[in-house]
Amino acid sequence: MHSIKEVLENEVLTGQHVTVAGWIRTFRNDRFIALNDGSTILNLQCVINQDEVDENTRARFTTSAAVKCTGELIASQGSGQRVEMKVTSVEVLGDSDATKYPIQPKKHSLEFLRENAHLRFRTNTYSAIFRMRHQVSFGIHEYFDREGYNYFHSPIITASDAEGAGEMFRVSVLDPKTPPLNDAGEVNFKEDFFGAESRLTVSGQLQAELAALALGKVYTFGPTFRAENSNTTRHLAEFWMIEPEAAFMDLKGDMDLAEGLCKHLIARVLKNSIDDLQFLDARLKEEEATKPQAQRSDMGLIERLQFVLENPFERITYDDAINILLRSKPYQKKQFQFPVEWGIDLQSEHERYLVEKHFKKPVIVTGYPAKIKAFYMRTNAPGDFGYSENGKTVAAMDVLFPGIGEIIGGSQREERLDVLEARMKDMNVPADELDWYLDTRRFGTVPHAGFGLGLERFVLFVTGMGNIRDVIPFPRTPGSAEF
Numbered sequence: 001m002h003s004i005k006e007v008l009e010n011e012v013l014t015g016q017h018v019t020v021a022g023w024i025r026t027f028r029n030d031r032f033i034a035l036n037d038g039s040t041i042l043n044l045q046c047v048i049n050q051d052e053v054d055e056n057t058r059a060r061f062t063t064s065a066a067v068k069c070t071g072e073l074i075a076s077q078g079s080g081q082r083v084e085m086k087v088t089s090v091e092v093l094g095d096s097d098a099t100k101y102p103i104q105p106k107k108h109s110l111e112f113l114r115e116n117a118h119l120r121f122r123t124n125t126y127s128a129i130f131r132m133r134h135q136v137s138f139g140i141h142e143y144f145d146r147e148g149y150n151y152f153h154s155p156i157i158t159a160s161d162a163e164g165a166g167e168m169f170r171v172s173v174l175d176p177k178t179p180p181l182n183d184a185g186e187v188n189f190k191e192d193f194f195g196a197e198s199r200l201t202v203s204g205q206l207q208a209e210l211a212a213l214a215l216g217k218v219y220t221f222g223p224t225f226r227a228e229n230s231n232t233t234r235h236l237a238e239f240w241m242i243e244p245e246a247a248f249m250d251l252k253g254d255m256d257l258a259e260g261l262c263k264h265l266i267a268r269v270l271k272n273s274i275d276d277l278q279f280l281d282a283r284l285k286e287e288e289a290t291k292p293q294a295q296r297s298d299m300g301l302i303e304r305l306q307f308v309l310e311n312p313f314e315r316i317t318y319d320d321a322i323n324i325l326l327r328s329k330p331y332q333k334k335q336f337q338f339p340v341e342w343g344i345d346l347q348s349e350h351e352r353y354l355v356e357k358h359f360k361k362p363v364i365v366t367g368y369p370a371k372i373k374a375f376y377m378r379t380n381a382p383g384d385f386g387y388s389e390n391g392k393t394v395a396a397m398d399v400l401f402p403g404i405g406e407i408i409g410g411s412q413r414e415e416r417l418d419v420l421e422a423r424m425k426d427m428n429v430p431a432d433e434l435d436w437y438l439d440t441r442r443f444g445t446v447p448h449a450g451f452g453l454g455l456e457r458f459v460l461f462v463t464g465m466g467n468i469r470d471v472i473p474f475p476r477t478p479g480s481a482e483f
Contacts, residue, residue, distance in 0.1 A: 001021060002018045004020055005039035007073055008040065008042055008081060008083065011082075014074070015073065015074070016073060017070065018071075018073060020035065020044060020068070020069055021037060021067065022035040022037030022038070023067075024061055024062065024063060027058075027063075032046075032048075036127075038121075041279050047084055047087060057092065060095055063098060063103075063105055064122060065094060065096040067091065068090070070090075072088070073085055073086075074086050103119050103123060113125075113126065114475070117475075129276075132269055132462060135269050135272050136265050136455065137455065139269075140219075140242055141221070143265070144217075144219045147217070147257070148217055149218060149244060149246075150219075151218075151221065152215075154222065155204070156201055156223065157171055158198065159433070160434060160437075161199070167226050168225070169199055169225050169237075170197070170198070174189075174192050202225065204222065205245065209245050209376075209450070210440060211245070212448055213446065213448065217245075217246045219243060220241070220243045221241075222240065222241070223241075224238075224241045225237060225238050226239075233468060233469075234348075234468055236472060236476060236477060237478065238472075238475075239455070240454070240456065241452050242452070242453040242455060244257060244450050246449060247447075248446055248447060248448065250395075250412055250447055254411070255315060255397055257451070261453065262308070262401075262458075266462065269462050270309070277301065278302070281300050304403075313362040313364050314361055316365055317366055317385065317386050318366065318368050318393065319367065320365075321354060321365050322344075325350055342390045343391065351400045355402050361402075367380060367388060367394075367395070368393060370393060370394045370423075371391075375427045375429045377394035378394060378411065378414045379394055379395075380392075380395055394411060397410050401461050402461075403464075407458060408452065410449065410450055411451070412447065412448070413448050421438070456468050456472050
């Protein structure tokens with residue numbers, strides 16, 4: 001048996017008898033089956049002989065019915081594809097009741113398809129998205145393997161809060177109504193399954209640092225969890241993160257690695273997913289045409305990917321970013337929703353202005369105020385890129401993309417024990433709970449750096465979709481854990 005992608009692309013198979021199997025997209029004129037097996041967005045037209053296929057069997061050729069067809073591949077009689085199949089035998093493998101199947105061959109809203117997430121993979125839009133998600137995922141492993149990184153599996157269950165935000169899911173087998181208490185009247189987690197208060201991880205970074213400071217270069221790639229009660233188009237409770245960590249690497253090396261990864265992944269989808277990209281590009285153009293002129297993108301999807309691939313990312317300091325925003329027309333005309341002043345955490349509207357209006361290409365911002373960044377980021381000194389006279393800054397870097405805003409966040413890590421301990425004290429991070437982390441600074445500390453890339457945000461960018469729930473198979477959000 002051959003895949004439909006194979007029979008459409010492999011010219012050697014033309015003129016041969018082959019067998020394919022898939023799901024019927026449409027059956028028209030009582031003769032033409034449009035068959036798709038998920039290997040490509042393109043359908044194979046299978047032409048049956050009505051004299052050889054009885055009426056009862058033809059009545060079973062409904063949308064999403066599964067069939068196996070055998071026949072000769074011949075030059076297509078119509079436009080749209082190179083070959084079609086002249087069917088010699090057809091077998092119905094699985095019926096689909098046309099009166100009950102929810103996803104009919106017509107345009108459905110994305111909201112409707114999210115409600116039918118178990119079947120939405122059979123649509124053109126979602127089959128394209130998840131083939132491209134595969135290409136991005138495989139490309140991540142490909143890139144880091146080429147760069148000499150070791151794939152590292154960080155734990156999903158942890159007793160530490162890497163981000164310091166506290167938005168974590170607790171993992172416990174204790175009865176929440178009658179938990180055991182200690183002498184102080186607090187929950188006695190020593191009697192819990194892991195013997196300590198445990199949570200689902202928000203990041204594998206701290207554990208990856210331990211490995212990098214022995215193996216040199218590592219990266220994690222797995223699910224992470226955030227108990228943030230947010231229902232925006234950019235947030236999920238469960239999402240996938242890629243987190244490289246490298247010893248003997250500074251902030252510049254970190255930025256180079258991040259830019260290199262983004263460009264490698266874009267090049268891969270442009271090479272391996274062109275049919276899916278062309279479909280999603282056309283879909284995005286239709287969507288853009290419904291928007292007011294001022295809100296339309298200057299570039300199509302493929303054009304935007306090629307532009308990002310071909311141009312170096314702009315690298316600026318946080319000071320530069322604030323000054324640009326203060327001089328901008330949206331700020332002067334009070335069009336920004338959020339304030340602009342030194343010390344703020346840049347909002348999506350600020351990030352997108354820098355990328356889409358000012359520089360018109362991806363931007364890497366460095367040297368953020370220390371008070372809005374995590375405890376483990378290296379404190380800047382005079383002469384460091386990102387040092388500011390306006391206040392204490394850290395060697396952080398955020399990669400900003402058009403349409404997305406922040407897509408990567410990273411930093412050079414603080415390798416100086418005394419500075420790290422002082423920073424933890426200032427931020428009320430309990431040093432006793434992270435004593436194992438501090439050991440890496442006590443015994444053979446070295447400069448090192450890393451970053452985190454949210455897989456779903458990157459897939460959003462390369463597919464042109466607008467809602468993060470559309471690029472993960474089964475989205476987990478507040479109030480929803482279906483399927």
